[in-house]
Amino acid sequence: MLPTSTLFFVHIPKTAGTSFRRSIADAVGDGHCHFDYGPSSSETSPLVKQLAYDEPDLFRLQQALARASCRLLAGHVHAGRYAPLVPAARVVSFVRDPVQQVMSHYEHQRLHNRYPGSLEDFLRGPLGPGFQARVLAALPIEALGFVGVTERYEDSLRAFSTAFGITLEVRRLNLNPSRAQGAFPAPAYAVPDELRGLMEERGGPDQVLYQRANALLDARLEAMAAAQPFVHGALTAVVPTHIGGFAYLTGSQKPVRVQVLVNRRIVREVLATADRPALRALKVPRNAFVGFDYRPAEPLAVGDSVSVRVAATGQLLGEIDLFAPKERRGQRS
Numbered sequence: 012m013l014p015t016s017t018l019f020f021v022h023i024p025k026t027a028g029t030s031f032r033r034s035i036a037d038a039v040g041d042g043h044c045h046f047d048y049g050p051s052s053s054e055t056s057p058l059v060k061q062l063a064y065d066e067p068d069l070f071r072l073q074q075a076l077a078r079a080s081c082r083l084l085a086g087h088v089h090a091g092r093y094a095p096l097v098p099a100a101r102v103v104s105f106v107r108d109p110v111q112q113v114m115s116h117y118e119h120q121r122l123h124n125r126y127p128g129s130l131e132d133f134l135r136g137p138l139g140p141g142f143q144a145r146v147l148a149a150l151p152i153e154a155l156g157f158v159g160v161t162e163r164y165e166d167s168l169r170a171f172s173t174a175f176g177i178t179l180e181v182r183r184l185n186l187n188p189s190r191a192q193g194a195f196p197a198p199a200y201a202v203p204d205e206l207r208g209l210m211e212e213r214g215g216p217d218q219v220l221y222q223r224a225n226a227l228l229d230a231r232l233e234a235m236a237a238a239q240p241f242v243h244g245a246l247t248a249v250v251p252t253h254i255g256g257f258a259y260l261t262g263s264q265k266p267v268r269v270q271v272l273v274n275r276r277i278v279r280e281v282l283a284t285a286d287r288p289a290l291r292a293l294k295v296p297r298n299a300f301v302g303f304d305y306r307p308a309e310p311l312a313v314g315d316s317v318s319v320r321v322a323a324t325g326q327l328l329g330e331i332d333l334f335a336p337k338e339r340r341g342q343r344s
Contacts, residue, residue, distance in 0.1 A: 012073070012077060013073060013076055013077050013081060013096055013097060014077065014080060014081070014082065015101075016082055016101075017076070017081050017082055017083070017084065017097055017101060018035065018082065018083050018084070018085075018097070018101050018102075018103055018156075018175070019084045019085070019093050019094070019096070019097040019101060019102045019103070020032060020035065020083060020084070020085035020086075020103050020104065021085075021088065021089070021090045021102065021103070021104040021146060021147065022085050022086055022087050022088075022104075022105075023087075023104060023105060023106065023107075023112070023142075023143050023146050023147075024087060024112075024116050024119065024138075025107065025112050025115040025116045025119055026104075026105040026106060026107040026112060026143075026161045027105055027107070027159075027161045027164055028105055030164075030181075030182040031105060031159070031168075031179075031182075032083075032085050033182050034168070034179040034180050034181070034182050035083050035085075035177070035179065036083065037179075037180060038177050038178065038179055038180075039082040039083055039177070040082070043079075043080055043081060043082035043083060044056075044081070044082065044083040044084075044085070045058055045059055045076060045079070045081050045083070045084050045085075046059065046084075046085050046086050047059045047063060047084070047085070047086030047087075047088050047092075047093075048086050048087050049086075049087065050064040050065075054086075055086070058072065058075050058076065058079065059072065059084075059086075062075060069093075069095060069096065072096070073096045076096075084096070084097070089145070089146050089147075089148070089149060090102060090104070090146060090147050090148070090149045090150045090155075091148075091149030091150070094149060094150060094292075094293065095292070098156075098293065098294035098295070099150060099154045099155055099156065099290075099293035099294060099295060100155075100156045100243075100261045100262075100294075100295070101156050102150065102155045102156050103155065103156050103157040103158070103159075103171070104146075104147060104152075104155065104157075104158050104159070105158070105159040105160070105161055105167070106143050106147075106158060106159075106160060106161070106217075106220055106221055106224045107143070107160070107161035107162065107221075108161070108162055108221060109140060109143065109214045109217035109218055109220075109221055110199075110200070110202055110210060110214070111161075111199060111200055112142075112143060112161075112217070113133075113134065113139060113140055113142070113210070113214070113217075114200035114202065115200065116133075116138060116142070117130055117133045117134075117138075118200075120133070120138070130203070130206060131206060131209065134206060134209050134210060134213065135209070135213075139213060140209075140210055140212075140213035140214030140217060141213055141214060141215070141216045141217055142217070143217045143220055143221075144216035144217050144219070144220045145216075147220065150293065151245060151247075152220065152223055152224060152227065153223070153227065153243055153244060153245035153257075153328075154243055154245075154257075154290065154293055154295060156174065156175070156261070157170070157171050157174050157175070158224045158227055158228070159171060159224075159228070160221075160224050160225055160228050163225075163228060164181070165181060166228065166232060167228060168181060169232075169235070170228060170231040170232060170235065173231075173235050174231070174241070226327075230326055230327065233326070234324070234326065237324070239323075239324045239326075240260055240324070241326070242258055242259070242260055242267055242321045242324070242326055242328070243257075243258070243259055243260070243261060243295075244256060244257055244258030244259065244267065244269070244283070244319075244321070244326075244328040244329075245257060245328055245329050246317070246318070246319045246328055246329025246330070246331060247329075249311070249317050249331045249333065250311075251310035251311045251312070251333075252306055252307070252310050252311075253304065253305070253306055254271055254304070254305045254306075254307070254311075254317055254319070255285075255302065255303060255304045255305070256269075256283075256302070256303055256319055256328060256329060257283060257287050257290060257295075257301045257302045257303065258283040258301060258303060258319075258321065258328060259283065259295055259296045259297060259301040260296065261296065262296065263296055264296060264297055266282045266283050266284045266297065266300075266301070267282070267283045267301070267321060268280055268281070268282050268283070268321075268322040268323065269281060269282075269283055269303050269319050269320065269321055269322060269328065270319065270320050270321075270322050271303075271305045271317075271318075271319055272316075272317070272318045272319070272320070273307065273311065273315055273316070273317055274315055274316050275316065275318070278305070278307065279305050280322055281303045281304070281305060282303070283301050283302060283303040284297075284300050284301070284302070284303075285300065285301075285302030285303060285304050286299065286300055286302060287299045287300070287301055287302040303319070311333055312333070313333055313334070314332070314333060314334075315332070315333045316330065316331075316332050316333075317330070317331050317332075317333070318330035318331075
């Protein structure tokens, strides 16, 4: 098994990931870091190239990284690639405003990798809008050890340091030198008017991801300010007859008590002890017996608001409104 201190950094391009990775490497030592930036990249570590590409065997790779006392495994890979090797609590990433990430990624590909297509080609391709959500799709971000936000970089580093006990120096690397002399974050990219519709059409999943990441960072910072524990959790199911989700504390076997609210009124307190098989592979606490369920006596109605919060601290785990059918939503006041 890998050391319990090992981090898996899912490096989404153009999210300040190079700066973040360098800061971690400075903190843990370059000799304890291994990278996967593809089989042809000079940044990919020999161990990773051999056992992830030339002779693919993740079990052997896990053993080899353990012998090498790996503290950081990072790269431009999807979250599911190395999730079997590292608990979800040790998986970290950064996300960025979707429009700015896409535009910055296009400029980087055009300038450094000789991308031959137009911006429209890029927006319609696999690296275009929705890319950030696809990279993290294998794992619920509420279960990840940490997700930072590029536009809130220094706050993100503070929250990371509190979560993992690793103090990081703020770095400013891999910036576009033609944009405000490398200002960080860089000034906003302008999207051509004729491509705004395409950006919005394809970028919905990234917008949802970005909103969730900001909400998680808010919750972490609030917990830090109040000297309270941060609970990993989410509201994952809301239908007229069922409200469900999960909640747990990293490193704790004690179940979390949550409050279920309908229209801002507490209707039930429940312990998060139900089985969540899908989370077991992520090595969450309590062997994934971290779920909560509530079945209302009367079915929820269109327009009802459902929220779940941690009973001990008030941390909001999720809030959903039951809207009218799509064709009627525009009629709501």
